[in-house]
Amino acid sequence: MARNISRREALKYSAATGAMATGLAGVPRLVAAADPLKVGIVYVSPISEIGWTKQHSLGAEAIADTFGERASITAIDNVWDPQAGERVFAELASTGHGLVFGTSFSHSTPIQKTAPRFPDVAFEHCSGLKHSRNLGTFEAKYYEGTYLAGIAGGHVTESKKLGFIGGFPIPDIVGPGNAMLLGAQSVDPSITCSVIFLNSWFDPAKEKEATAALVAQGCDVICSMTDTATGVQVAEQNGAWSIGYASDMRQFGPTKNLTSFMLDWTSVYVGAARDVLDGTWTSKVRWQGVKEGVVTMSPYNDQLPAGVIDQLTVAEAAIKDGSLHPYRGELRDQQGNVRVAEGSRLSDPDIRGFNWFVEGMVGNLEG
Amino acid sequence: MRLQFEPRPTPSLAAQVLAPIAAFALTVVFGSIFFLVLDLDPFETLHVFLVRPLSSANGVSEWLLKASPLILIGLGLAIGFRANVWNIGAEGMFICGAIAAGWFALAFGDGDHAWLLPLMALAGIAGGMAWASVPAFLKVRFGTNEILVTLMLNYVAVLLLGYLVRGPWRDPFGFNFPQTALFGPSALFDPLVGVYRVNTSIFITLVAVGIAWLFVQHTFTSYRMTVGGAAPAAARFAGFRDSHSVWLGLLAGGGCAGLAGMMEVAGPLGQLTGHISPGYGFAAIIVAFIGRLHPFGIVLGGLLLSLLYMGGESAQIMLRLPAALTRTFQGALLFFLLAADFLIYYRPRRVGRR
Numbered sequence: 069m070a071r072n073i074s075r076r077e078a079l080k081y082s083a084a085t086g087a088m089a090t091g092l093a094g095v096p097r098l099v100a101a102a103d104p105l106k107v108g109i110v111y112v113s114p115i116s117e118i119g120w121t122k123q124h125s126l127g128a129e130a131i132a133d134t135f136g137e138r139a140s141i142t143a144i145d146n147v148w149d150p151q152a153g154e155r156v157f158a159e160l161a162s163t164g165h166g167l168v169f170g171t172s173f174s175h176s177t178p179i180q181k182t183a184p185r186f187p188d189v190a191f192e193h194c195s196g197l198k199h200s201r202n203l204g205t206f207e208a209k210y211y212e213g214t215y216l217a218g219i220a221g222g223h224v225t226e227s228k229k230l231g232f233i234g235g236f237p238i239p240d241i242v243g244p245g246n247a248m249l250l251g252a253q254s255v256d257p258s259i260t261c262s263v264i265f266l267n268s269w270f271d272p273a274k275e276k277e278a279t280a281a282l283v284a285q286g287c288d289v290i291c292s293m294t295d296t297a298t299g300v301q302v303a304e305q306n307g308a309w310s311i312g313y314a315s316d317m318r319q320f321g322p323t324k325n326l327t328s329f330m331l332d333w334t335s336v337y338v339g340a341a342r343d344v345l346d347g348t349w350t351s352k353v354r355w356q357g358v359k360e361g362v363v364t365m366s367p368y369n370d371q372l373p374a375g376v377i378d379q380l381t382v383a384e385a386a387i388k389d390g391s392l393h394p395y396r397g398e399l400r401d402q403q404g405n406v407r408v409a410e411g412s413r414l415s416d417p418d419i420r421g422f423n424w425f426v427e428g429m430v431g432n433l434e435g
Numbered sequence: 436m437r438l439q440f441e442p443r444p445t446p447s448l449a450a451q452v453l454a455p456i457a458a459f460a461l462t463v464v465f466g467s468i469f470f471l472v473l474d475l476d477p478f479e480t481l482h483v484f485l486v487r488p489l490s491s492a493n494g495v496s497e498w499l500l501k502a503s504p505l506i507l508i509g510l511g512l513a514i515g516f517r518a519n520v521w522n523i524g525a526e527g528m529f530i531c532g533a534i535a536a537g538w539f540a541l542a543f544g545d546g547d548h549a550w551l552l553p554l555m556a557l558a559g560i561a562g563g564m565a566w567a568s569v570p571a572f573l574k575v576r577f578g579t580n581e582i583l584v585t586l587m588l589n590y591v592a593v594l595l596l597g598y599l600v601r602g603p604w605r606d607p608f609g610f611n612f613p614q615t616a617l618f619g620p621s622a623l624f625d626p627l628v629g630v631y632r633v634n635t636s637i638f639i640t641l642v643a644v645g646i647a648w649l650f651v652q653h654t655f656t657s658y659r660m661t662v663g664g665a666a667p668a669a670a671r672f673a674g675f676r677d678s679h680s681v682w683l684g685l686l687a688g689g690g691c692a693g694l695a696g697m698m699e700v701a702g703p704l705g706q707l708t709g710h711i712s713p714g715y716g717f718a719a720i721i722v723a724f725i726g727r728l729h730p731f732g733i734v735l736g737g738l739l740l741s742l743l744y745m746g747g748e749s750a751q752i753m754l755r756l757p758a759a760l761t762r763t764f765q766g767a768l769l770f771f772l773l774a775a776d777f778l779i780y781y782r783p784r785r786v787g788r789r
Contacts, residue, residue: 093712114758144751147757149713151703152748154632155497159752162493173612185630197610237611267613267709268595418482423611434601 082189100363104138105345106212107131108160108166110153111145111271112172118315120269120295121145123330124171124194127337127387138345148269153178167344170194172269173238181205184309193242194333197420199351206336209357209408210240211247211419212387213329214291215394216310216365216380218251220326221289223376224260224309231262231287233278235269235294238383243422247394248311249429250289262287273305289326291296294336300325302398307329309369316366316425328366335362355420359388395419401428447779454775461775462768469764475754483753484746484764488505496631498741500703503633503640504529504695506737508719510647511691513728514587515684516659517651519667522685524570524585525692526716527592528563532693533700534596537615537707541604544619545777551621555697556639564671564686566592571685573778575678581685588717597612597709602709613710624702635696643691660684692716744770 075324102241111121127140128378140167147156158170161182165191170179171193183203207246215420221230230252234241247293249261264278272292279290280301292312293300297320302320302434303310312321336354347418356362366382368377388393395414399407402425408414414422448677466484488494506523517520536555543551570584589749597613620707624634651657660680663670673679700707722740726732747761 108752142752142755149710150708151501151699151713154703155745156748156752158493158497158632159748162491163752172612176612177614181705236613239610242611262709267601300454421610 084232101380102143103138103329103345105341107139107164107341108164108168109141109143109145110160110168110170110272111143112148112174113146115145115229116296117144118320119316120314120331121171123314124333125168129331130334130338131341135341135345138214147176148172150174151176153209157182157191158185161191166302167192167341169195169251169340170233173236173240179197182331190340190344190351192336192435194336199279200352200414202351204351204353206333206339206352206356207420208239208331208333208362209355210244210293210329210331212310212357213363213365213385214248215251215276216328217291217327217382217385218248218253219380219383220251220368220372221291221309221311222252222255222375223372224326225256225259227286227288228259228267229285229287230259231245231279231282231285231290231301232263232422232429233275233282233290233292233294234263234265236267237265239420241265241293242355242425242433243395243419244293245291246422246426246429249426250394250399252289253428259429260428263425263429265431266294268294270295272296274303275277275299280306300328310332312366323371324369326369326372330364330366331370332362332364335360343429346358355416357387358384359390401425402427402429437786439784439786440777441784443780443782447782450779454779455772458771458775459767460526461771465767465771466764468754473756473760475756480750480754480756483750484761485742486746487644487753488742488749493631494708494745496628496633497556498738498745499637500515500633500670501744502737502741503637503721504699504715505719505740507640507643507695507698508692508715508777509722509726509733509737510672511688512719512724513726513733514526514657514687515729516665516723517728518680518684519664520681520688521582522567522570522585522683522688523582524567524588525688525714526714527585527589528566528591528689528692529696529699529712529716529772530592530596531566531696532559532563533696533707533711534592535559535693536566536697537618537700540618540622541615541707541767544622546619546621548621553699553703555622556694559695559697560690561693562693563689563696566686566693567687567689568682571682574681574685577610581681584686596711600707600709606706610781615706616642617706618701622701623705624698634702636702639698640693643694644717644730644734647733651730651745666678670691692719700704720767724776725769727776740769 080255113121115121115125131139132257144156147153155181156250168189168191170193176196179191179193180198185336191203193205195207199205232245239275252259262282266274275294275298282290283306289309290299294312297317299312300312300317300321304324309326310321312325314331316330318325318330340370393413397408397412398410401407466481470477470480489498512522512525535558539555539558562596572580572583573579573584600615601611604615606614624636627633659675663680718740722733722736725736743765747765750756750761
């Protein structure tokens with residue numbers, strides 16, 4: 069169905085991207101915070117031993133460790149449907165929680181609708197793209213991690229086909245998928261990557277099927293960006309290499325896990341809690357990667373040749389010092405059109421709005 | 436000696452009154468033991484579950500907001516259930532109602548149209564009925580089992596919705612997340628009070644309760660359907676047509692579920708997403724039976740189930756109970772309620788060893 073784009077929406081969009089580009093600052097601080105501080109955290113999937121939600125729970129633990137008696141944590145997990153999301157955010161905000169975290173792109177509409185209703189509460193939203201006076205956002209540069217993992221994958225693939233599984237075709241999944249292939253293509257430009265979207269962050273049964281399907285199509289390196297270790301596990305069972313996400317997933321793929329790109333949000337969690345406690349909290353846009361230590365690589369598989377590991381170490385250092393950017397040109401899309409010219413790189417707003425696949429990706433964004 | 440259950444010649448009036456009280460007492464006993472084993476204070480925990488959710492204005496608002504669709508769907512389903520028309524497809528009908536209403540919201544939502552909401556409500560009813568007419572037609576024409584057809588159509592509806600929000604109706608500025616744009620203000624119900632989420636659509640449910648009560652108590656059609664459900668052969672002998680019951684039962688369920696779907700997307704959601712129902716269509720089946728298929732009972736059933744959902748969340752927030760444990764407690768209450776109702780129609784009897 070065709071829709072006209074209203075001016076209001078266009079403004080909304082440009083405000084969001086504009087804020088991203090400038091890293092927006094200078095919003096007035098909130099009212100003085102309570103001490104001790106009650107911190108509410110909403111998880112999108114069940115808390116488990118490993119994965120996306122686990123990494124966020126480590127942030128919660130870090131707050132408890134750092135501030136002891138001065139902070140108490142309330143966590144509620146497996147909140148993914150929007151009706152429950154809005155209710156839970158409002159419930160936390162109305163029961164004395166001075167700082168409330170949403171931890172998923174799926175929390176976008178609920179947290180964006182709740183924040184204006186509770187102007188004295190500080191909201192922090194991971195993966196959020198819109199921010200307001202009392203709603204800050206934080207996000208990782210996953211693509212730096214997938215690019216490095218992709219280099220490792222490029223060295224081990226024999227079929228020259230990688231497989232990528234994503235939760236939803238949002239920019240923060242599409243981009244890293246592209247970057248993984250670009251990393252692999254830096255080793256061998258003929259490599260391709262097949263993509264499947266699950267349309268869920270947590271659906272181990274569907275993820276298992278998707279992984280098996282990719283392996284059956286000949287993909288011999290699998291990366292799954294969801295909230296589980298299923299992709300790593302099923303790849304191991306099928307003799308395919310795997311790339312883990314969020315946590316170190318070696319235990320689920322003891323022989324075939326190449327590496328995991330891990331997320332460490334503790335600085336964000338502790339920093340936000342400190343600011344609220346000090347009464348200096350303002351809503352910020354944070355977007356950090358390898359350089360800031362938010363994205364780190366787990367130890368590489370020891371079956372990788374020493375030369376490859378050296379190359380990965382050099383590439384990681386280059387990403388850190390800015391001399392290597394995963395999205396440097398020339399980048400072509402699936403139709404072969406040049407989207408980023410040689411000598412330049414994809415702009416930050418375009419990275420955060422990534423909605424196309426690079427050449428060599430097999431699949432589409434319809435999910 | 437062993438215990439045997441036999442049907443009562445007439446339902447026991449005493450049991451009808453005592454059943455819910457007994458069920459509640461058993462739940463409290465079970466809950467207390469369960470919480471003690473988990474090292475929790477039973478009084479505090481029960482308080483958090485059953486009282487705390489309603490101790491704030493926001494809590495009451497959320498309670499009514501969640502109960503409203505459960506009651507509305509339950510009312511429609513009960514009309515079919517009384518006639519032994521087993522509609523397990525309210526989930527799909529809810530979704531189709533939401534899709535039909537959503538189409539109008541997306542097409543006209545940016546303008547200021549007073550007629551848009553009523554039109555969306557009609558579209559919601561029509562969408563739910565259209566989905567319900569498939570199993571009704573198949574049942575009347577080919578004698579297919581409506582349980583299977585309605586159940587399977589739920590999955591079809593979910594896939595249809597998924598296709599729309601991932602494809603043609605996807606928000607062009609939604610960063611590829613499978614959802615439509617937010618509806619404009621004229622496609623949304625107004626909040627009842629200030630910042631709370633409960634909205635004017637709750638009056639639709641109230642009116643529906645009245646209509647359902649009039650229908651059940653004061654119409655011959657309802658009587659015919661009930662006879663057809665209780666004694667099909669007698670009903671046929673009396674000249675009552677089965678096919679009328681099937682059509683009416685399914686269309687009532689579909690219309691109510693579709694309207695509930697419209698109220699959900701024009702209320703708390705404000706857009707279509709891949710998951711617009713947190714299982715309302717299935718939960719409403721429980722609501723209908725807790726309410727013993729009576730409109731007023733269904734109101735109580737819907738309020739209870741809504742309270743249990745909120746109590747579960749409140750226990751997670753206040754006591755840090757894992758979701759699985761809160762669901763065990765919810766399950767226990769529902770189990771005791773339905774088990775106690777069994778004693779209205781059956782009585783235990785000791786049977787001596789031969």
